[in-house]
Amino acid sequence: MAEVEETLKRIQSQKGVQGIVIANSEGIPIKSTLDNSSTVQYAALIHQLLLKARSTVRDIDPQNDLTFLRVRSKKNEIMIAPDKDYFLIVIQNPSD
Amino acid sequence: LDKSSVPTPRHHVRVYDEEENDVTPQPLHQGECGAGPIKNNRFFLDEISAGLSVDQMTTTGSSFSLPFSRSILSSSKFSSQSSIDSVNLETEEGFSKRDLPIHIPDAQSKKSSPVKEEVTEENLDELLDVFLSETDTISLLDLPSCFVSSEAEDAQIVTERNKKYAELCKNKAGNEKYMERSVQTLDPPVKHKLVESDSVNTAEAGTFVSTWEMFDSLCGLEQDASVRTESEQEQVGTETLLSSSRAEHSTSLGSSSGTESVTSSMKDLESLELLSVSETDLQLLLSSDTFHHSLLAMERSLVANCLQRKLAAFRLLPVLPDPYVAPPSETPEEEQAQKSPEPEVSGPALVHLWSFTCELTQGRRVNSMVWNKKNPDLLAVGYGASESSSSPGLVCCWSLKNITWPERVVSCDSPVTALDFSVKNPSQLAVGMEDGTVMICNVQTHHSSSSSSHFLHSRQCPNKHVEPVLQLKWTLQEISLREDTDEALVSVATDGRVCKWLSPTVDSHMMRLKRVKSAKRSSSSENKGETKPENILSALTPGMCFHFHPKGPVINVWWSPLCSDVFLSCSSDWTVQLWKEERFTPALSFSSAHRAVLDAQWSPKAATVFGVVNEDRLEIWDLQHSILDPLLVWAAPPSVSLTSLLFTSHTDCALVGDNSGQVSVYLLSEVYSAQGTQAEALEEIIQASLSR
Numbered sequence: 172m173a174e175v176e177e178t179l180k181r182i183q184s185q186k187g188v189q190g191i192v193i194a195n196s197e198g199i200p201i202k203s204t205l206d207n208s209s210t211v212q213y214a215a216l217i218h219q220l221l222l223k224a225r226s227t228v229r230d231i232d233p234q235n236d237l238t239f240l241r242v243r244s245k246k247n248e249i250m251i252a253p254d255k256d257y258f259l260i261v262i263q264n265p266s267d
Numbered sequence: 268l269d270k271s272s273v274p275t276p277r278h279h280v281r282v283y284d285e286e287e288n289d290v291t292p293q294p295l296h297q298g299e300c301g302a303g304p305i306k307n308n309r310f311f312l313d314e315i316s317a318g319l320s321v322d323q324m325t326t327t328g329s330s331f332s333l334p335f336s337r338s339i340l341s342s343s344k345f346s347s348q349s350s351i352d353s354v355n356l357e358t359e360e361g362f363s364k365r366d367l368p369i370h371i372p373d374a375q376s377k378k379s380s381p382v383k384e385e386v387t388e389e390n391l392d393e394l395l396d397v398f399l400s401e402t403d404t405i406s407l408l409d410l411p412s413c414f415v416s417s418e419a420e421d422a423q424i425v426t427e428r429n430k431k432y433a434e435l436c437k438n439k440a441g442n443e444k445y446m447e448r449s450v451q452t453l454d455p456p457v458k459h460k461l462v463e464s465d466s467v468n469t470a471e472a473g474t475f476v477s478t479w480e481m482f483d484s485l486c487g488l489e490q491d492a493s494v495r496t497e498s499e500q501e502q503v504g505t506e507t508l509l510s511s512s513r514a515e516h517s518t519s520l521g522s523s524s525g526t527e528s529v530t531s532s533m534k535d536l537e538s539l540e541l542l543s544v545s546e547t548d549l550q551l552l553l554s555s556d557t558f559h560h561s562l563l564a565m566e567r568s569l570v571a572n573c574l575q576r577k578l579a580a581f582r583l584l585p586v587l588p589d590p591y592v593a594p595p596s597e598t599p600e601e602e603q604a605q606k607s608p609e610p611e612v613s614g615p616a617l618v619h620l621w622s623f624t625c626e627l628t629q630g631r632r633v634n635s636m637v638w639n640k641k642n643p644d645l646l647a648v649g650y651g652a653s654e655s656s657s658s659p660g661l662v663c664c665w666s667l668k669n670i671t672w673p674e675r676v677v678s679c680d681s682p683v684t685a686l687d688f689s690v691k692n693p694s695q696l697a698v699g700m701e702d703g704t705v706m707i708c709n710v711q712t713h714h715s716s717s718s719s720s721h722f723l724h725s726r727q728c729p730n731k732h733v734e735p736v737l738q739l740k741w742t743l744q745e746i747s748l749r750e751d752t753d754e755a756l757v758s759v760a761t762d763g764r765v766c767k768w769l770s771p772t773v774d775s776h777m778m779r780l781k782r783v784k785s786a787k788r789s790s791s792s793e794n795k796g797e798t799k800p801e802n803i804l805s806a807l808t809p810g811m812c813f814h815f816h817p818k819g820p821v822i823n824v825w826w827s828p829l830c831s832d833v834f835l836s837c838s839s840d841w842t843v844q845l846w847k848e849e850r851f852t853p854a855l856s857f858s859s860a861h862r863a864v865l866d867a868q869w870s871p872k873a874a875t876v877f878g879v880v881n882e883d884r885l886e887i888w889d890l891q892h893s894i895l896d897p898l899l900v901w902a903a904p905p906s907v908s909l910t911s912l913l914f915t916s917h918t919d920c921a922l923v924g925d926n927s928g929q930v931s932v933y934l935l936s937e938v939y940s941a942q943g944t945q946a947e948a949l950e951e952i953i954q955a956s957l958s959r
Contacts, residue, residue, distance in 0.1 A: 229479030252561035265572040
């Protein structure tokens with residue numbers, strides 16, 4: 172457990188990381204380093220995106236499954252690690 | 268009138284229609300039920316007794332020409348219009364002009380339906396006075412005939428019409444032109460009737476079925492299908508007990524996917540109520556293995572994002588500029604780093620790419636570095652002691668995918684002096700330490716706490732080293748009885764012994780190779796006094812003894828990987844010597860700085876290139892270029908002294924470790940010429956130098 176906390180701290184201190192959000196499988200955030208409104212917004216929107224992405228991948232081949240999702244935008248990059256019970260979002264701006 | 272309408276105050280009226288069905292209207296309010304019809308009844312009778320002398324001829328046009336019995340049943344609304352009832356009798360006369368022969372029998376049949384009055388228990392004992400009187404004759408319908416004189420003008424027309432009518436009547440029965448059809452002329456008054464019933468609770472459940480959900484339900488989740496259906500049924504049951512407002516919530520979330528729709532909507536309602544996840548759930552989630560894996564993947568992606576260019580340069584890939592980063596915002600160092608892989612730099616250069624360092628390794632001396640044999644991106648680094656931390660020795664396995672934190676950290680009881688990865692079992696790492704212990708650990712399993720069950724120590728071994736282990740090597744040996752090669756671990760320590768650890772899984776077997784008398788070669792074991800540490804390092808065969816430096820202790824010896832009988836030795840007498848096999852004097856000697864040479868290594872890519880680490884410089888020599896001066900010199904930062912060197916086999920990089928715990932990666936750009944120099948070139952140089 173301490174190791175997980177340590178890893179999260181290391182991730183937070185990586186270059187350009189703007190925030191980390193951990194949410195459960197329904198899109199309710201359970202841990203976050205952003206402010207409340209942003210957290211809720213990210214969690215809800217990313218949850219929708221995840222459902223769509225996962226269903227896309229699995230519709231093409233049901234034996235396949237989504238393991239990682241990266242959304243690169245002009246200002247930053249949103250990286251999403253999904254799972255059955257949770258999903259982890261990290262927002263990074265690497266040119267910071 | 269068979270209605271003995273006695274003005275008894277309370278009677279329950281029962282109404283039956285012609286089929287004897289009870290069509291008694293159920294009153295909503297019990298108080299007034301009895302009064303209404305009775306009142307109405309009375310009113311009607313009064314009117315009738317008054318005769319038909321009402322002048323109001325309102326042609327309401329509505330079908331208030333009710334038969335007598337039905338008027339009794341009317342509601343209070345009708346009772347207000349009962350004054351019009353008498354009028355309706357008049358209007359019936361008006362209707363007589365029309366041909367409505369059909370309805371007369373209906374009216375008459377209705378008239379005869381009886382009305383029964385119920386006698387309650389209370390009224391049974393009452394004495395009733397019954398008055399009987401005869402009412403006037405009531406004429407319901409009177410159709411007087413119309414007489415036309417036969418001498419009138421239109422008598423002919425009337426006669427014709429009469430004849431036609433007679434014929435019509437005759438032909439009517441059975442004629443196809445005519446059809447019996449009933450027409451309702453009555454418009455019964457509307458009565459509001461309210462019904463109370465239990466509200467039906469509804470709950471909506473939706474699911475979105477896709478191909479993969481069907482796949483899941485067929486294949487993957489069969490084991491817990493039984494468990495899940497039970498839980499789902501429970502949850503469906505509880506859902507139906509919810510109020511309608513919550514049912515709305517579940518419908519709005521029903522569009523979410525899969526078999527989890529029922530369960531998820533239930534959970535969502537709970538979370539809407541609670542708005543928090545319990546602490547234990549959070550802990551459970553965060554400590555799960557998949558979460559570790561996600562964190563790992565995330566960290567690597569983050570690091571890779573920052574280091575995209577450096578890694579590309581490392582792997583000799585073309586470095587692409589980021590299209591969204593505006594050029595003026597780049598710092599000058601970035602621009603330089605960007606430009607250096609391009610051939611704008613004149614001549615060979617060392618480019619610093621990154622450093623493997625973290626807070627664990629701060630202040631520790633890098634003693635040994637080795638690449639993994641199977642995974643060329645995995646680097647194991649052995650560290651010595653640092654002043655601040657607790658564990659005296661440390662082994663870190665770094666991966667190129669994450670340069671900010673090592674993948675594995677193993678803390679040891681004494682400073683680590685030698686490392687090697689096994690060839691046959693690529694996840695086994697042999698660690699030699701300053702107190703003479705040789706340890707084998709398995710880096711494949713990720714253990715958060717260093718459980719010594721993974722390690723094999725040489726501590727219990729009676730013949731173990733007691734002096735610092737200087738070098739470790741896994742060597743492949745051929746066993747005479749078997750055909751395959753077995754791997755043995757050879758270690759050399761300062762106490763002068765070379766130990767071979769056979770069957771590394773069981774570290775009890777040990778064979779001793781004497782340094783002095785080797786079966787293969789006669790050695791000159793002179794210089795005992797001066798050469799304290801000696802290294803036997805063989806990339807090819809074990810058991811060879813070597814000649815030693817004349818002046819100072821030999822620190823390291825390296826065979827050339829491309830040229831099979833040439834090797835380098837470096838020592839603290841400031842020189843690096845190039846030896847050829849079967850010669851007792853060095854073929855070439857290199858010295859450029861007045862410092863002890865700590866490490867020297869051949870470059871695996873070119874036969875004539877090797878690197879040398881002094882205390883404060885890294886030198887890259889290219890024998891083709893010059894045998895007197897190094898090709899490249901890179902000076903270390905003032906407070907740092909470099910301690911070890913390692914080349915990469917698949918790319919043009921060199922790793923340099925220093926005494927502050929950093930392992931820096933340098934790209935050797937332009938060092939290697941276009942065609943790889945091979946052994947022949949080296950041989951030529953050596954011959955040339957020897958012949959002088």
